[in-house]
Every structure is written in C-alpha cells, then in structure tokens.
Amino acid sequence: MRRFPNVAAIIAIIFVLAIVSACSNTNGNSNSSVPSDKPSNSDPKPSNSDPKPTEETPAPVDPASLKGEIVWNTPWSQYFPEQHKNLIADFNKVYPNIKVTLNIEPIEVLLAANTPPDLALNFALSIQQVEDGLLEDLTPYVKADPSMNLDSFMEGPINSYKMNGGLYGMPWFADGYFPLAYNKKILEQLGITEIPEIKNLTDLGEFFKKFWTLNNGSYDFVGEDPAYGTFGLSTALYNYAFLNGADSTTFYNPETKKVGFNDPKIVGALEWMIDFNKQHIDKKARDALFAQVPEGVHPFKAGKQAVGFFVMSSAADFAQSPDVDLGLAPMPTEMLRSGGIGVSMLKMSKNKEIAWTFLKWLTATEEGANSLGTHFNFFSAKKEYSWLKDTASKDPIAQSYGDALARAGKPTPTLPVNSAPVLAELVDKVYSGEVSPKQYLDHVTKVLQQQVDEYYAQKK
Structure with missing residues (x-):
C-alpha cells in the first residue's frame, strides 16, 4: 500500500467524519436571530424567480458592524492549513470583526459535549441528517437575502443539498x-503516442496493464491499481460501476427504498477491479518501488507512476515536477460522477446570523469563489466568477477538469443510512480473496437493506 499522505487520506477523513444523524439527539434550540419565514415542506424551492419578501428591502449593513465568533468544523484544515488561513484572511478583509475558528474534532464528540460547531464540512447530505433535525434549513435565509440567487450555482451541486423541500447546506466546491x-515521459518510453478510446472496462484494463510490466523482477514505474484507486475501494467502485452501466439508483433507489449493491453491473465492476489487481500487480515489487520515493511525495510526482485519477490540485502540483510531463485525457461521460463538498449549518448553532454571513461569503459570493480558486486551486460550485474566467480558462489543467465537471451528470449514490462502515467491514477479505466480490456485495446489500428497512420502520 502507499505510504505517503495524499488527498485519499483527506477524503477518507471527511467521509468518516461526515455529519451523521445518529449524533443529533437535540431539539436544536438557539437564542440566535433566525429569519422567521420558515417554509413548510410544500414551499417552493427558492430560485431567481421566487418572489422576494414583501417587506421593504432593508438598508445595506456595514460589514464592519457585524461582530461575533463562529466555529467551523473542517477536517480539511489540518491538511491545508495555509489555504484555510488565507481564505479566512480574505473573508476578514470584508468582515474584519467576525472571527472564524477552525475545528477538526469528530463531530460526534462535539455534539456529545454540547459544544456543537456553527458550521461543518458536509461531504454528502443524508436523509438522516435532515429527518433527525441535525441541520438548519437555509431556505429562509436565502429568501430573506436579496443578494442570493440559487440559479447562480451549478445544478448538480446545489441540488445535492436540497431535500424534503428544504436546503440543508451550500455547495462549496465542485468536481467531476x-x-x-x-506522464508523457513514461508513455514515450513505451512508444505510446496517444490515449486509446475507452468505451468499457475491457478497454480500460487493456490500457492500464501496459504500465505494470516487471523488468528483471522489479518495476521501473507502475500504473493505476483499480482495486484501490486514489480514494479507496468504495469510491473506485462507484466510478467503474458507472462505466459498466450502473447509475446512482442502481446502488440505491430512493423511490422503492431498495439497496442494489449486488446488481450484476456493480458485481461485474468489482470483479474486474479485483481480478486486475491479482493478475497484473506484483505487490512486493510495487512496494519496493514506492520505498524509493521520498516520504511525503506521491509516486506520480516522482516519475514512478504513469497514469492515475487525481483531483485538480494534485494534477497541478504534479505538473511542477521535473520528472513529469503532464497530460490529461477525457474519460467517457458514462464514467464521470459529479462530486464536491458543501458546508452545512447546525441547528444547534448559537451564532446563526454570523454563521450565515460567513457561509454565504464562502459559497455564494464572487470573493469567496475567487478565494477558493486562488488558494485551493479548486472549482467553486458557482457557474461564473472571475477566477474561473481569467485564470482557469487559460490553464489547460483547469480546462480539462472543467470539461469533466461540465459533463459529469451522475450523482454519488445517497442512502438514508451510513454505508461507510458496512462497505469497510469486509474489504480486507475481498482483497485477500477470502470473500469473493459477489459475496461481499451480497453482504453489503443485505446489511444495508436491513438498516434502511429498520430506519423507515422507526419513522412510522
């Protein structure tokens, strides 16, 4: 296994710490000032066509007059400390008297101690988070704010935080x-002058195996290992299953409330992933190659990995290496999954007005979007902003990732229960061969279906 820190670790932490409703035994009372026009579930979703409040538009508020402190729970801050510091500094240029304190503790620990954060990074909105009352519905805040226009966001990211007629988070960044x-240097060594057209898993496997060739018992470089991927088995499974014909409802259909992880399309994808790992990868030789890479440096950046799937900021970092001549090739639209991370306000927040001020700046303003692009090199979920136009449009790396984002139409599967522990339970046995992919996915389906059934039975 890889011994270097990378974005996989970050995403894993975020996933594990994603807000789960099991932690939310609270009535959510607060003494903060909150807009009073709370909508019912039948209220229309806000957009630029929604009528604005009938009251006279309030006079603009001097940003310097807003004072207070909020806590933002974001595990990312331990991996990107300077980026967060610079982003908050940009916020304080506009709102000098609002202090934003970063927190990385597990959300369940904070809730159990009755010290909830005001805002929290939310990897994926879940039914439990909403139905158990953990999160604040932002609909009234949007309706009461003349500057807010939800149509300024990309459709996929903003819709991922809508549920039951409410808005329970704001998308911060988006990706496909x-x-x-x-690495063109490695491909040139192999005489590969172009990336072949990829139509299915067979095509992808034929291409990937070119980079797993032993030379006198050792690897000079390696390729992508589909069984692990950049972000672990579950994320890789979604992507490869999509290429194999699945979509989000194949994994879980919210209309029928049926779990389908053992669907043949998903089983076939996992079998392909595991078979590739067993047939083409010498783990001892791989680990020996990775041992040559300096600590903290990704093998791709060190010129020891030929191909792979990475977030845009990693690709931009790799491109600076003298050992890399970076190329980027589009993948089939069927494989592309829309993703990203948002930020939610907790119902228990004691500083909701100030929390909304920061949340709006972070996700919905030109300044916030530009700060994200400048310091993190990530795409905002906003459709238009100057960093995207002036910087990203001139950057071939950003252009390639922007194309993937524009074409990504399949959302990440969302269940009303936390699937992560179930997916992780037998993963090691799948890798070792003790459990077949079909047995593993049958188990995942059975356990998750039981949890879903129990969840809805409790709601009756």
Missing part, C-alpha cells in the same frame, strides 16, 4: 471524477 492524468 475525473480526467485521466498521465
């Missing part, structure tokens, strides 16, 4: 999983 990154 992913163009294929490749």
Whole structure:
C-alpha cells in the first residue's frame, strides 16, 4: 500500500467524519436571530424567480458592524492549513470583526459535549441528517437575502443539498471524477503516442496493464491499481460501476427504498477491479518501488507512476515536477460522477446570523469563489466568477477538469443510512480473496437493506 499522505487520506477523513444523524439527539434550540419565514415542506424551492419578501428591502449593513465568533468544523484544515488561513484572511478583509475558528474534532464528540460547531464540512447530505433535525434549513435565509440567487450555482451541486423541500447546506466546491492524468515521459518510453478510446472496462484494463510490466523482477514505474484507486475501494467502485452501466439508483433507489449493491453491473465492476489487481500487480515489487520515493511525495510526482485519477490540485502540483510531463485525457461521460463538498449549518448553532454571513461569503459570493480558486486551486460550485474566467480558462489543467465537471451528470449514490462502515467491514477479505466480490456485495446489500428497512420502520 502507499505510504505517503495524499488527498485519499483527506477524503477518507471527511467521509468518516461526515455529519451523521445518529449524533443529533437535540431539539436544536438557539437564542440566535433566525429569519422567521420558515417554509413548510410544500414551499417552493427558492430560485431567481421566487418572489422576494414583501417587506421593504432593508438598508445595506456595514460589514464592519457585524461582530461575533463562529466555529467551523473542517477536517480539511489540518491538511491545508495555509489555504484555510488565507481564505479566512480574505473573508476578514470584508468582515474584519467576525472571527472564524477552525475545528477538526469528530463531530460526534462535539455534539456529545454540547459544544456543537456553527458550521461543518458536509461531504454528502443524508436523509438522516435532515429527518433527525441535525441541520438548519437555509431556505429562509436565502429568501430573506436579496443578494442570493440559487440559479447562480451549478445544478448538480446545489441540488445535492436540497431535500424534503428544504436546503440543508451550500455547495462549496465542485468536481467531476475525473480526467485521466498521465506522464508523457513514461508513455514515450513505451512508444505510446496517444490515449486509446475507452468505451468499457475491457478497454480500460487493456490500457492500464501496459504500465505494470516487471523488468528483471522489479518495476521501473507502475500504473493505476483499480482495486484501490486514489480514494479507496468504495469510491473506485462507484466510478467503474458507472462505466459498466450502473447509475446512482442502481446502488440505491430512493423511490422503492431498495439497496442494489449486488446488481450484476456493480458485481461485474468489482470483479474486474479485483481480478486486475491479482493478475497484473506484483505487490512486493510495487512496494519496493514506492520505498524509493521520498516520504511525503506521491509516486506520480516522482516519475514512478504513469497514469492515475487525481483531483485538480494534485494534477497541478504534479505538473511542477521535473520528472513529469503532464497530460490529461477525457474519460467517457458514462464514467464521470459529479462530486464536491458543501458546508452545512447546525441547528444547534448559537451564532446563526454570523454563521450565515460567513457561509454565504464562502459559497455564494464572487470573493469567496475567487478565494477558493486562488488558494485551493479548486472549482467553486458557482457557474461564473472571475477566477474561473481569467485564470482557469487559460490553464489547460483547469480546462480539462472543467470539461469533466461540465459533463459529469451522475450523482454519488445517497442512502438514508451510513454505508461507510458496512462497505469497510469486509474489504480486507475481498482483497485477500477470502470473500469473493459477489459475496461481499451480497453482504453489503443485505446489511444495508436491513438498516434502511429498520430506519423507515422507526419513522412510522
């Protein structure tokens, strides 16, 4: 296994710490000032066509007059400390008297101690988070704010935080999983002058195996290992299952409330992933190659990995290496999955007005979007902003990732229960061969279906 820190670790932490409703035994009372026009579930979703409040538009508020402190729970801050510092500094240029404190503790620990954060990074909105009352519905805030226009967001990211007629988070950044990154220097050594057209898993496997060739018992470089991927088995499974004909409702159909992880399309994808790992990868030789890479440096950046799927900021970092001549190739639209991360306000927040001020700046303003692009090199979920136009449009890396984002139409599967522990339970046995992919996915389906049934039975 890889021994270097990378974005996989970050995403894993976020996923594990994603807000789960099991932690939310609270009535959510607060003494903060909150807009009073709370909508019912039948209220229309806000957009630029929604009528504004009938009251006279309030006079603009001097940003310097807003004072207070909020806590933002974001595990990312331990991996991107300077980026967060610079982003908050940009916010304080506009709102000098609002202090934003970063927190990385597990959300369940904070809730159990009755010290909830005001805002929290939310990897994926879940039914439990909403139905158990953990999160604040932002609909009234949007309706009461003349400057807010939800149509300014990309449709996929903003819709991922809508549920039951409410809005339970704001999308912060968006991405599409992913163009294929490749090192032209390695491909030239192999006489590969172009990336072949990829139509299915067979095509992808034929291409990937070119980079797993032993030379006197060792690897000079390696390729992508589909069984692990950049972000672990579950994320890789979604992507490869999509290429194999699945979509989000194949995994879980919210209309029928049926779990389908053992669907043949998903089983076939996992079998392909595991078979590739067993047939083409010498783990001892791979680990020996990775041992040559300096600590903290990704093998791709060190010129030891030929191809792979990475977030845009990693690709941009790799491109600076003298050992890399970066190329990016588009993947089939069928494989591309829309993704990203948002930020939610907790119902228990004691500083909701100030929390909304920061949340709006972070996700919905030109300044916030530009700050994200400048310091993190990520796409905002907003459709238009100057960094995207002036910087990203001139950057071939950003252009490639922007193309993937524009074409990514399949959302990440969302269940009303936390699937992560169930997916992780037998993963090691799948890798070792003790459990077949079909047995593993049958188990995942059975357990998750039981949890879903129990969840809805409790709601009756």
